[in-house]
Amino acid sequence: MSNKMAPEEAERLEARINDLECQLAFQEDTIEALNQALSQQQQTISRMQDQMKFMAGKLKNVSESPLADSSQETPPPHY
Structure with missing residues (x-):
């Protein structure tokens, strides 16, 4: 029994390793791109x-304003 590998088998295994290394590099690039997109x-x-909190505060102030009280507004001219 010999521990030597046939040249064709060695080439096939080397090709598989190269394919796996390419796939790994592609996956690492994809993960980095997804990480950047997620961060953004x-x-x-x-x-x-923050903008919603600011606008909610503004809206709350408007609704508490006497200008927003419909009972104090005059009706439109068509009434």
Whole structure:
């Protein structure tokens, strides 16, 4: 029994290793791109949450304003 591999078998295994290394490199690039996209989306969501809090505060102040009280408004001219 010989431990030597046939040249064709060695070439086939080397080709498989090369394919796996290419797949791994592609997956690493894809994971990095997805990580960057996720990070950008999280920043956008955080910014939007801050804007929503700001707008909710503004809306609350408007609804508490006497200008927003419909009982104090005069009816439109067509009434």
